[in-house]
Amino acid sequence: MATSGSPAQGADVDRSRRRVRRGLYTAGATAPELSDDEATLPGETGPLTWEPGRGPVTGQEALGVLRRRRRQELARSGKGNEELPTELPEENEKKTAQLTRLPPHYLAFAHARAEIEGTNLTAVFEEFLIQYSLGKPQDPEEVAERQMKLFRRSY
8 A cells, every 4th residue: 555645536544654545434434333341352443553573463353354344334335233243254164256456467467377377366366365364464664665666567
């Protein structure tokens, strides 16, 4: 994610960290209302932050973010009274579809490579997702710098 320049249209800006976050909040959304007896998980009421020396994402953090995202989804759909998840989905649970926009130029190369390797992009993306999700988070400024360099490449 970019740390400088103007944010993309429709993106929310956290000026305290100078980061653009897409899709985390709907316009006018506020922090979720939790009852006094409801325990709050890390990431449930707002974005997780990076700290030097931190380890991989914990199950509690993943569940907190899952609950926050589900709460926002329910608020957007007007179905705010449905139950929130109380545990993470099982690893072998049925897969869900995810809509993602990707550059067609690189998709063509990726399909060709996957074909050579005897696999498909779904398996490649799932492999990356598992490795990424279990890895240690990196400094957001380093990530932004790395991504800016990558996105500026021209072929």
